[in-house]
Amino acid sequence: MLIDRERLLEEEAQRLAPYAQKARDTRGRQHPEPESPYRTPYQKDRDRILHTTAFRRLEYKTQVFPNWAGDYYRTRLTHTLEVVQVARSIARALGLNEDLTEAIALSHDLGHPPFGHTGEKVLNGLMQGHGGFEHNAQALRILTELEVRYPSFQGLNLTYEVLEGIATHEAAYDTGFKAEYPGKGTLEAQVVDLSDAIAYAAHDLDDGLRSGLLRPEELTEVPFLQELAQEEGLDLSRLTELSRRILVRQLLGFLITAAIEAIHQEVERAGVRSAEEVRRHSQRLARLTPEAEQAHQELKGFLRERFYRHPEVLRERRKAEIVLEQLFHTYTRYPEILPKEVQARIPKGGLERAVCDYIAGMTDRYALEAYRKLFP
Structure with a gap:
């Protein structure tokens, strides 16, 4: 049996939720070119991103610890892959376009400079008066200009929706490059945003504990983590390697489930019936349940004070x-x-x-x- 692009597009349109972004409804590419006979446009975009130089370089770019700190800490590449996993899990449960979700997730951090957010802050300061620096805007530059792989155009010539997913990243503090992408973005893009926050909260906790910069007994300062540990029968004062993994796994599962349930409720409440209605809605629909959002904020505050501002991290x-x-x-x-x-x-x-x-x-x-x- 041969499954060509037209059949893939038809099956996708029948399977996905009304508010999902269908590949057959793409706004297309800046430079017209033939589509693949056996891939949808978003599958083609995903594959192009995977083969970029910028994607390979993520292996040696800092998440929290620099690459040389150890073989088991997250890098910007492994962080990206974890975001892909979280985002696809949420997208699948909600009937969203997994291929578009994956393409956005794979490209969301391509613009990060060396040394993580520290590098971004430094370059932004140095570029004041010259347009500044913002990693989402830089990702767009990479994908539309700096990656040169085709003789007839610069960049990768990705679809509008993938580039829109980067431009509408909620964490972006420079909105000047967003004029071409009005609205809140597709729900797939919003899910990637939320998945980014979920993934780094969980894996930064894991890396902090593994490194010894976070002591297990300090976790009692986070009521939610203490409750989660008690539910699993874990003693935070004597956290073994296995129990640490159980704690992080349960944390991820809790946040992913909360995201799925909250987004479903928001979509039902908003009554959106198309991707365009999602874009035009007055607020973003991807969020956590109130309980999970409070827990997430508690964890982020703890990591900020105890981990990100640890003297060893600040020295690097x-x-x-x-x-x-x-x-x-x-x-x-x-x-x-x-x-x-x-x-x-x-x-x-x-x-x-x-x-x-x-x-x-x-x-x-x-x-x-x-x-x-x-x-x-």
């Missing part, structure tokens, strides 16, 4: 700040030492933007090596 952040600031100032002062392909972009976007793109594309270890070559 300060090192990252020094490296990126020195690289930026050196490259903008001596652009002749930049690679030729980077110099070629200067006339179009300006020196600072060319340098920023170059640094943002670096992995942690490449940035450190570049620093060592300049400042032995």
Whole structure:
């Protein structure tokens, strides 16, 4: 039996919920091109993203711990894969388009520079007066301009809905690049947003405990975690490796279930019957139940105070700040030492933007090596 694109599109339209974004209803690509005979447009987008240089580099970009801190801590790549898992689980339960959800999730962090959010903060400060820096906007630049893989256009020529999913990321603090993507985004995009928050709360807790920077007894400061541990018969004062895994697994399961139930209730209450109605709705529909949202906020506050501001983490952040600031100032002062392909972009976007793109594309270890070559 041969299943071609037309059959895939037909089956998808029959199977998905009314409010889901169907691939047959895509607004298309900026540059017309033939579609795959055996893949839907969103499947094609997903595959293109997986083969990018930017996606491979995520393996060596910081989540919380830099890549060299240990083999078992999350990197930006493994974080992305966990977001994909959470998002697809939620999308499947709600009758959403899993292929679109996966494509957005795979690309949502492509614009992150080395050293995680610290790198983003540093580059944004350095680029004040030159357009700033924001990782969602950078992801769009990568996908529409910087990844060059086709002779007839720049970027990957992805569908409108995948690019919209990046542009409507709720956490974006710079909204200047969103003008082309009005509205709240598809429900698939909103689910990726929520899945991002769910995934990093759970795996950052796991990494913090594994590293020893978080002590198990400190978890008693989070009432929800204490309740969850009691339900599972776990003693937080003596948290073994197995019990830590059980705790994190149950935390993920609780948040995913809460997301599915809350989104279903919001969709029913809103009465949306199409993806366009989701976009135009007065508020975003992807959220947690009130109980889960309170628990999530408690956990985020705990991680912020006890983990993200731990002296060991802050020390690595300060090192990252020094490296990126020195690289930026050196490259903008001596652009002749930049690679030729980077110099070629200067006339179009300006020196600072060319340098920023170059640094943002670096992995942690490449940035450190570049620093060592300049400042032995």
